[in-house]
Amino acid sequence: MGNAESGIPNREGAPVMDESPFLALVRRRRSVRKFKPDPVPDEMIRSCVEAARLAPSAENVQPWRFAAVRTPELRAKLAEAAFSGIYRFTRWAEQAPVIVAVSARLDFLANRVGTHLQGTQYYLLDLGIAGEHLMLRAVELGLGGCWIGWFDAKRAAKALGTPRNERLTSLLALGFPAEDPEDLPPKKRLAIEDILKLV
């Protein structure tokens, strides 16, 4: 560990290790779709949401709302609603001990102005940021999981009783991984040159 030769200077001009704790966490994060049946302690769920709670958002409106579904009956009801028909390929998520439903409150002026003026649903950026805080804290706690966008959001919201002023946008499957993320094949990603221009 530690590569003092990587040449990234810090504020004082000393080299900074390229292999940072945060990069290590980011590398450990994999999309986990197989879970042990062990339940996830509520305190772990709270700690994950604590990380999300501290995220930034446009005008600090904090549009995110989380419903952590962990009772078997409600999980089954949610899975039936969310993962049927064209969405059946996401059915694996039914086996996750926890499914966190992530919704956005849409009744904020900032969201309405942004969407109207710029044609962009900016609250989704906020939910991406906060949801990823949650997921990275989960990885730190030894949990694993996966973002799910491919599900029947209307039927899922009905099954969960999501309030009318919220829009259900994502499900986060969470649990203890049944396989070691380090045994998974390497992440496939574009090269840095393909995604970054220095200008």
Added chain:
Amino acid sequence: MGNAESGIPNREGAPVMDESPFLALVRRRRSVRKFKPDPVPDEMIRSCVEAARLAPSAENVQPWRFAAVRTPELRAKLAEAAFSGIYRFTRWAEQAPVIVAVSARLDFLANRVGTHLQGTQYYLLDLGIAGEHLMLRAVELGLGGCWIGWFDAKRAAKALGTPRNERLTSLLALGFPAEDPEDLPPKKRLAIEDILKLV
């Protein structure tokens, strides 16, 4: 540091510190709008984008593209285009040594299907996730910054020469903070009970 009484059990049943390195990083992250004039080394920018590169995305399409604007001429041109008229309140960002323009490539089937079927611009979740990876790595490196959504995206894209198949969605101001984030007032956030339901 370290609160062995916090009662969060890990996989082996031993308590886990609530004050985790990741939560500490998340707490250190503040929206920084005042910067020292010092330039940000390119290697630091690359390391931030490396964190973003490893982020998850729907169908792994990796829609994110980053243009790190750090030459004074282009920054001034970008600021003039992006922060005029109703967007002038974001003019402070002109002083940031680096402005990272974050764009989404929209010509992916996954994005078009999701937007069409579900009425949701899912690529924004991906950009939120990846952009926050970038920002948290920046905090780890001693940098600070701020997500910017309030800017003239069309004029900014023109000033930057953003390709037509990309949609410019956010600017990230980056630099060495001119004030110690720990001296800023505490973050104002909703209580965890207001954003989390355990069901």
